[in-house]
Amino acid sequence: MKVVAINGSPQGEKGNTALILGPFLEGLKAAGADVRVFLTKAMTVHPCQGEYNCWFRTPGRCFQEDDMQTLLPEVVEANVLVLATPLYVDGMTGPLKTVVDRMIPLGDPKIEMRGDHCRHPGRSTVKDRKMVLVSNCGFWELDNFDTLVSHVQAIARNLDAAFAGALLRPHGPAFKAMLDRHLPVTDVLDAARDAGRQLIETGSIAPETLSAVSRPLLPRDQYVATANQHMARRG
């Protein structure tokens, strides 16, 4: 089982997104998956130029010579594609969106009906492909992720992949601070690890496990007060 994870956080491995992505990938590996991780921070990926060369002139290949030439063949072979991103203005980060735009060579220009909807056929031969979202945000409420989850579900439908769930960590900066202070929040890391193991062993992630990743860590008014004190000290 091949897993390709793309982390779109500008903070890369030291960011809050990586705090959940890390144990999730550990769980996938422990269950036997071959996991490849790509950091957009460490890659050069230019925006799609909308020329459609990858559809008509050189089918399946973009004319831009950058790190997408390495990533795209990995994505083609992936059984599981993990998109990891902090929530930026209610969506994914720009660099991750640029990478997703540059997956257009994976589609064939022909339009086909899949179910009752227009789609482009994919070039990958991988069957039963799955997609997972890992995200982290600064506000307290879980519903801050709604637009991002909806977007990634739509991407999964277009890539003919099954959306296997989202590991969402609201009030993410508090999670890091609480881990640093050795407060009792490591159950969240255990749940993320368990989610990875479940996905490989059973093909899905239990809703209770996803809820455990997202569980409230402290009351909202306490989070707002603590966060504001922290901002005042930085400002």
Ligand SMILES: Cc1cc2nc3c(=O)[nH]c(=O)nc-3n(C[C@H](O)[C@H](O)[C@H](O)COP(=O)(O)O)c2cc1C
């Ligand atoms: C440009 C920018 C936009 C952001 N937009 C949101 C947002 O819309 N909602 C939210 O809850 N947090 C938002 N945040 C906070 C980040 O999602 C949060 O700090 C996250 O934990 C950062 O993860 P990282 O360390 O992996 O980059 C934003 C942060 C930045 C820098």
